[in-house]
Amino acid sequence: EAGVVQSPRYKIIEKKQPVAFWCNPISGHNTLYWYLQNLGQGPELLIRYENEEAVDDSQLPKDRFSAERLKGVDSTLKIQPAELGDSAVYLCASSIYYGHYEQYFGPGTRLTVT
Amino acid sequence: RKEVEQDPGPFNVPEGATVAFNCTYSNSASQSFFWYRQDCRKEPKLLMSVYSSGNEDGRFTAQLNRASQYISLLIRDSKLSDSATYLCVVTADDKIIFGKGTRLHILP
Numbered sequence: 001e002a003g004v005v006q007s008p009r010y011k012i013i014e015k016k017q018p019v020a021f022w023c024n025p026i027s028g029h030n031t032l033y034w035y036l037q038n039l040g041q042g043p044e045l046l047i048r049y050e051n052e053e054a055v056d057d058s059q060l061p062k063d064r065f066s067a068e069r070l071k072g073v074d075s076t077l078k079i080q081p082a083e084l085g086d087s088a089v090y091l092c093a094s095s096i097y098y099g100h101y102e103q104y105f106g107p108g109t110r111l112t113v114t
Numbered sequence: 115r116k117e118v119e120q121d122p123g124p125f126n127v128p129e130g131a132t133v134a135f136n137c138t139y140s141n142s143a144s145q146s147f148f149w150y151r152q153d154c155r156k157e158p159k160l161l162m163s164v165y166s167s168g169n170e171d172g173r174f175t176a177q178l179n180r181a182s183q184y185i186s187l188l189i190r191d192s193k194l195s196d197s198a199t200y201l202c203v204v205t206a207d208d209k210i211i212f213g214k215g216t217r218l219h220i221l222p
Contacts, residue, residue, distance in 0.1 A: 040214065042118075102160050
């Protein structure tokens with residue numbers, strides 16, 4: 001069974017540029033999560049989807065971050081414009097449903113903003 | 115008080131020894147508890163869930179103490195391959211909160 005797929009794995013951009021990350025969850029997983037992880041810190045939830053509905057986006061900085069999961073399968077997270085402080089690893093995870101808490105994480109996208 | 119707190123370590127432990135670390139949480143209404151393992155520059159992976167009655171999986175034992183609001187992870191007969199960061203995860207009020215992790219180094 002394929003795991004959670006993320007792309008790109010690495011991205012270097014200049015500040016004020018836009019950037020997008022893509023995630024394809026495990027087949028059949030209804031819940032999808034985007035996390036941000038800084039060095040030496042635990043993952044911080046940005047947004048959680050149940051199918052195509054964003055049910056928790058309270059920690060998403062909506063002035064510059066946006067996300068979508070149009071068909072309830074793969075998802076895109078966008079930052080526009082990027083700031084130096086956005087440099088981090090962006091992790092996508094999925095689970096069968098929210099009550100089934102075992103989350104499977106993708107390898108992450110390491111973003112560097114210069 | 116932070117929602118989920120862990121000693122960042124590092125814990126430097128000789129191979130074969132037993133090591134334990136705790137994770138405290140602030141919300142007394144927290145519902146579910148987990149330990150995840152994260153290797154350097156890798157993604158987190160579920161190690162084990164923590165049940166009210168405790169949970170044991172081979173060399174790993176997890177305990178929950180609701181009265182004192184902490185969970186613990188005990189690793190017996192530690193192996194070099196146990197070197198990693200151990201993340202505590204707590205769910206409360208429909209939110210999932212990760213701790214910052216405890217770094218463990220097993221020394222040969």
